[in-house]
């Protein structure tokens with residue numbers, strides 16, 4: 369078989385995500401929590417340069433500060449795909465990091481998903497989207513949604529995904545994302561005794577019927593927000609500041625908070641005025657992950 373063995377790195381995008389709401393509806397026997405969420409991917413994220421190696425090695429060209437290369441989700445994803453497929457090829461991976469790490473924006477999970485999609489192409493594996501999502505789930509609960517690649521209603525631990533069509537005005541919004549400079553450990557928040565774990569499940573139909581009214585969103589919140597705000601005043605203060613400009617929420621387990629505004633000018637203004645010791649960006653929602661086409665969907669017999 370002829371492979372593209374040219375040593376030119378190819379560029380692949382890894383978008384970040386927002387949890388537009390996040391409800392915890394229960395706890396499973398294995399300690400993981402049952403969630404309901406709507407994920408929206410944004411046109412802001414990391415750039416991964418990935419090129420083929422013939423010697424089977426997976427190399428990180430610029431290890432991230434504080435993350436051992438062997439622990440990096442991009443590297444772990446490549447190794448997981450290699451062991452699932454038995455592929456003898458390898459890869460060099462270089463990451464230009466833009467998504468704040470540990471910020472509730474799924475940056476590491478997205479890097480992993482992008483590596484799976486890119487290597488599916490570069491190694492000519494022709495794995496289906498469902499197969500890649502399964503491998504992704506073994507790396508983290510947030511990985512499958514990036515391979516799914518569309519605005520999604522999520523249940524289970526985030527792996528049961530259905531496409532939702534967001535109202536046009538939500539895709540036209542400018543999402544202002546502000547991240548206080550604190551690390552919020554996801555496991556610590558999930559383990560906290562004060563966490564709300566019994567939110568009444570919503571039905572996807574509630575969303576489909578109610579998205580254009582404010583009824584659905586009035587009942588939707590982030591169940592991790594109260595615990596994170598109590599433990600991390602920086603998050604509470606940044607959220608309180610952002611709430612002046614709209615229905616601001618936290619994404620995932622924080623520390624990032626976000627609000628949707630109507631213009632790029634307003635978004636620029638908020639980013640310029642953001643509190644000290646925070647970073648910030650604004651972005652638009654994506655209808656599709658730019659690498660969506662790198663996996664095919666299985667045809668399910670009807």
Ligand SMILES: C[C@@](CO)(OP(=O)(O)O)[C@H](O)COP(=O)(O)OP(=O)(O)OC[C@H]1O[C@@H](n2ccc(N)nc2=O)[C@H](O)[C@@H]1O
Nearest residue numbers: 399400401472473474508509510525554555558620621622
């Ligand atoms: C909270 C969410 C919402 O999108 O996002 P982030 O804030 O991390 O971006 C996710 O559920 C996070 O997913 P992810 O970051 O992949 O978590 P994982 O690495 O799988 O799990 C980290 C730890 O969190 C706990 N955990 C995670 C997911 C879940 N549904 N229940 C849990 O109890 C477990 O203790 C697990 O060991």
Ligand SMILES: Nc1ncnc2c1ncn2[C@@H]1O[C@H](COP(=O)(O)OP(=O)(O)O)[C@@H](O)[C@H]1O
Nearest residue numbers: 440441442469470471472473474475476477479
């Ligand atoms: N490629 C990667 N990018 C970011 N973080 C990574 C990566 N690989 C491993 N990690 C580790 O995973 C943790 C969570 O990262 P990230 O996915 O950015 O945040 P979150 O889960 O809060 O959305 C980081 O603090 C870091 O230690």
